[in-house]
Amino acid sequence: MERFSLLLIQSYEAVKAFKLRTLFCLVSVALGIAAITIIVAATEGAYKKAFDIVASFGPDSVMLMGGSEESRAIGQREKTITLDDLEAIRQAFPTAYVVAPSSWVGSVTVSYKGNRYQSQVVGSSSDYSIVWTWPVVEGSDFTEDDIRRYANVGIMGQEVARELFGDQSPVGKFVQIRNLPVQIVGVLSERGTSPGGGSLDNRIIMPYTTVMKKLINEQRYVHAMRLRFTDLENIDGRVEELKRLLRYRHRIPDGQPDDFRIFTSKDIVKFLVALTGSLVVFIGIVGVISLIVAGFVLANLFLLSVKERIKEIGIRRAVGARKQDILMQFLTEAVMITTAGGVVGFILGLVSAQLLTYVAEFPVYFSWKAFAIGLVLSWVVGVGFGLHPARQAANLVPIEAIRT
Amino acid sequence: MAAPVCIMENITKSFHVGDQDLQVLKGVNLTIEQGEFTAIMGTSGSGKSTLMNLMGCLDVPTSGRFILAGRDVMQLNDDELSELRNEHIGFVFQSFYLLPYATVLENVLVPTLYREKKKDHVRDRAAELLKLVGLEERMKFRPTQLSGGEQQRVAICRALINDPELLLADEPTGQLDSRTAEEIMNVLTRTNERGKTVVVITHDADIAAYARRTIHIRDGIITES
Numbered sequence: 001m002e003r004f005s006l007l008l009i010q011s012y013e014a015v016k017a018f019k020l021r022t023l024f025c026l027v028s029v030a031l032g033i034a035a036i037t038i039i040v041a042a043t044e045g046a047y048k049k050a051f052d053i054v055a056s057f058g059p060d061s062v063m064l065m066g067g068s069e070e071s072r073a074i075g076q077r078e079k080t081i082t083l084d085d086l087e088a089i090r091q092a093f094p095t096a097y098v099v100a101p102s103s104w105v106g107s108v109t110v111s112y113k114g115n116r117y118q119s120q121v122v123g124s125s126s127d128y129s130i131v132w133t134w135p136v137v138e139g140s141d142f143t144e145d146d147i148r149r150y151a152n153v154g155i156m157g158q159e160v161a162r163e164l165f166g167d168q169s170p171v172g173k174f175v176q177i178r179n180l181p182v183q184i185v186g187v188l189s190e191r192g193t194s195p196g197g198g199s200l201d202n203r204i205i206m207p208y209t210t211v212m213k214k215l216i217n218e219q220r221y222v223h224a225m226r227l228r229f230t231d232l233e234n235i236d237g238r239v240e241e242l243k244r245l246l247r248y249r250h251r252i253p254d255g256q257p258d259d260f261r262i263f264t265s266k267d268i269v270k271f272l273v274a275l276t277g278s279l280v281v282f283i284g285i286v287g288v289i290s291l292i293v294a295g296f297v298l299a300n301l302f303l304l305s306v307k308e309r310i311k312e313i314g315i316r317r318a319v320g321a322r323k324q325d326i327l328m329q330f331l332t333e334a335v336m337i338t339t340a341g342g343v344v345g346f347i348l349g350l351v352s353a354q355l356l357t358y359v360a361e362f363p364v365y366f367s368w369k370a371f372a373i374g375l376v377l378s379w380v381v382g383v384g385f386g387l388h389p390a391r392q393a394a395n396l397v398p399i400e401a402i403r404t
Numbered sequence: 405m406a407a408p409v410c411i412m413e414n415i416t417k418s419f420h421v422g423d424q425d426l427q428v429l430k431g432v433n434l435t436i437e438q439g440e441f442t443a444i445m446g447t448s449g450s451g452k453s454t455l456m457n458l459m460g461c462l463d464v465p466t467s468g469r470f471i472l473a474g475r476d477v478m479q480l481n482d483d484e485l486s487e488l489r490n491e492h493i494g495f496v497f498q499s500f501y502l503l504p505y506a507t508v509l510e511n512v513l514v515p516t517l518y519r520e521k522k523k524d525h526v527r528d529r530a531a532e533l534l535k536l537v538g539l540e541e542r543m544k545f546r547p548t549q550l551s552g553g554e555q556q557r558v559a560i561c562r563a564l565i566n567d568p569e570l571l572l573a574d575e576p577t578g579q580l581d582s583r584t585a586e587e588i589m590n591v592l593t594r595t596n597e598r599g600k601t602v603v604v605i606t607h608d609a610d611i612a613a614y615a616r617r618t619i620h621i622r623d624g625i626i627t628e629s
C-alpha cells in the first residue's frame with residue numbers, strides 16, 4: 001500500500017512537473033470526452049423523451065390520417081376518410097374501444113372581450129380526454145348530446161385560457177370563433193410541446209359535427225381518426241387489418257399506394273430517434289475523431305517525455321526498478337492525465353449540452369452512465385496510447401541511459 | 405570471516421562498435437571482502453566505469469565468473485538483476501542524477517518503491533539518513549535548490565536507504581570543488597566505518613588516499629598497489 005501510494009505520489013509529481021505535456025494531453029482528451037458525453041446524454045434524452053411520448057400518445061393507440069405519403073410530400077392534404085369509414089371501422093373492430101374522428105382548422109382567431117388569440121380548433125367526439133389520455137382539469141368534456149345537436153361548445157388548452165382569460169376561469173364564458181359564439185365548458189391540463197416542437201396547449205376542442213358543419217363546411221370527410229385497442233398485444237395485426245379494410249373500401253387496386261397513413265407509437269419513436277439521430281451521429285464522429293487525435297497527441301508528447309527523462313529512467317533502473325515498474329509509472333502518469341481530462345470533459349459536455357437545449361429542441365439527460373462511459377473511455381485512451389511510449393521507456397538499456 | 409561481497413574471476417567485457425569488437429576488460433580477477441574501502445584508479449577510458457557497471461549488475465560480463473552477495477550473476481535474468489541491485493547495491497554517480505521534480509525526501513525514497521521485501525518506517529529511516537549528512541532541514545527542498553555537495557549527499561542517502569551491502573561511487577567528487585569533495589569523502593568514510601563495503605572510482609590520487617585499498621586498471625587488467 002505504501003508502495004502504491006508512493007507510485008501515485010511520484011506520478012502526480014511528474015504530472016505536475018511537466019506542465020505543458022499535461023495541459024495538451026488533458027485538453028485534447030477533455031474535448032473528445034465532452035463530445036462523447038453529449039452523445040450519451042442525447043441518446044438517453046431521446047429515449048427518455050420517446051418513452052414519455054409513447055406513454056402520453058398511448059401504446060395502444062393508432063392514428064389514421066387522410067391523404068397519401070406522396071400527396072403530403074407535395075404539400076397537398078387530400079380528404080379521403082369519410083364518416084362512413086368511421087362507422088365501418090367501428091363495426092369491424094370490436095376490440096377498438098375508441099374510434100374517434102378528428103377534423104381541424106389550423107389557424108383561427110379567437111376573441112374574448114377584446115382579447116384576441118391565434119388558436120387551432122380541433123373537432124372531436126365527446127370523449128376527447130379519454131381518446132388522448134389528456135385530462136380535463138376544470139369543468140367537463142362536452143357530451144354525446146352536444147355532438148348530436150351541433151352544439152357551440154368547446155374545451156380549451158391552458159395557453160389559450162391564459163392568453164384570453166388571465167387568472168379568470170373560462171368555464172361558462174362565451175368566446176367568439178370567427179362569427180360563432182362558443183361556450184367554454186372545460187379546460188385541459190398542460191400538455192407541453194409535440195414531438196415536432198409546436199405547442200399543444202393553444203387548441204380549442206369542439207364537437208366534430210360543429211366544426212365540420214359550421215367552420216369548414218364539410219359533410220363527409222374527416223381529416224383523421226384515432227383508434228385505441230383493448231388488445232394491445234395484437235396491435236400490429238390490427239393495423240394490417242385496418243389497412244386492408246380501407247384499401248377495400250376505397251377501391252385501391254393492388255400495386256397502388258394507400259390514400260391514407262397510419263401511425264402507431266412505434267412510428268413516433270422512429271421519428272424522434274431520426275430527429276436526434278443525425279445530430280448524434282455527427283457529434284459521435286467528432287467525438288471519436290477527437291479522442292483518436294487526443295490519443296496521438298498523448299503518445300507523441302509521452303515519447304518526447306521519455307527522451308527527455310532518459311537519465312531518470314536510468315537511475316530508477318539502477319536503484320532496482322524492473323521493466324514493468326517503469327512501464328507502470330508511465331502508464332500511471334498517462335492514465336492520471338486522461339482521467340483528469342475525462343472529468344473536465346464531462347463537465348464541459350454537461351455545460352455545452354445545456355447550451356444546446358437552448359438553441360435547439362434537443363433532449364438531454366445526464367446519468368451516471370454518461371459519466372462512467374466518459375471515464376472508461378479516458379482510461380482506454382490513457383492505456384491504449386500510453387502503452388507504446390511506456391514500453392519504449394521500459395526497454396531502455398540502463399547503462400546507455402546513465403552514461404555521462 | 406564472512407563470505408566476500410564480490411568475487412570476479414577472469415572477467416572480460418567487450419563492446420560491439422560498428423562491426424568491431426572492443427575488448428575493454430581482458431580478464432579481471434578481483435575479490436572484495438565485507439567492510440572494505442576500496443578505490444579503483446585508472447586513466448580516462450581505461451574501463452573504470454565499465455567495471456563498476458559490472459560490479460553493480462547494471463551490465464553483465466562477456467565471460468568469466470562473477471559472484472555478488474552470494475548470487476551467481478551470470479545466471480540471473482533482467483528482473484532478478486533489478487532485485488539484486490535494489491537490495492544489495494547502492495549507486496552514487498558523478499552527476500548525482502536526482503529527480504528534478506521530486507523533493508529531497510522523495511528522492512531518497514525512490515529505491516523503496518521497488519523493494520520486494522517491504523520495510524516499515526522508510527520515511528523515518530530516510531529522515532535519519534538525511535540527518536546524518538546534515539540535511540534534515542532540506543527534506544522538502546527540490547534538488548535545484550541545493551548546492552552540488554548537498555545534492556551528492558542526498559544521492560548517498562538514496563544509495564543507503566535499502567541498506568545495501570555494497571556502495572559503489574563512480575567519480576562522486578568529479579563535479580565538486582576540493583573542499584566539498586573532502587566533505588563527501590568524509591561522509592563515505594563514516595559510512596564505511598559503520599560497516600558498509602565501499603568502492604570508489606576515481607582518477608584523483610587524493611581521493612584514492614581515503615581508501616585503505618587501491619586497485620589500478622590498465623590495458624584491461626587490474627593491478628594492486
Ligand SMILES: Nc1ncnc2c1ncn2[C@@H]1O[C@H](COP(=O)(O)OP(=O)(O)OP(=O)(O)O)[C@@H](O)[C@H]1O
Nearest residue numbers: 419420421428446447448449450451452453454455
Ligand atoms: N556501451 C558502450 N559501447 C561501446 N563502447 C563503450 C561502451 N561503454 C564504454 N565503452 C568504451 O569502453 C572504454 C572504457 O569506458 P569507460 O566508461 O569504462 O571508461 P572510464 O575509465 O570510466 O573513463 P572516464 O574516466 O572517462 O569515465 C571506452 O573506450 C569507451 O569508449
Ligand SMILES: [Mg+2]
Nearest residue numbers: 452453454574
Ligand atoms: Mg567513467
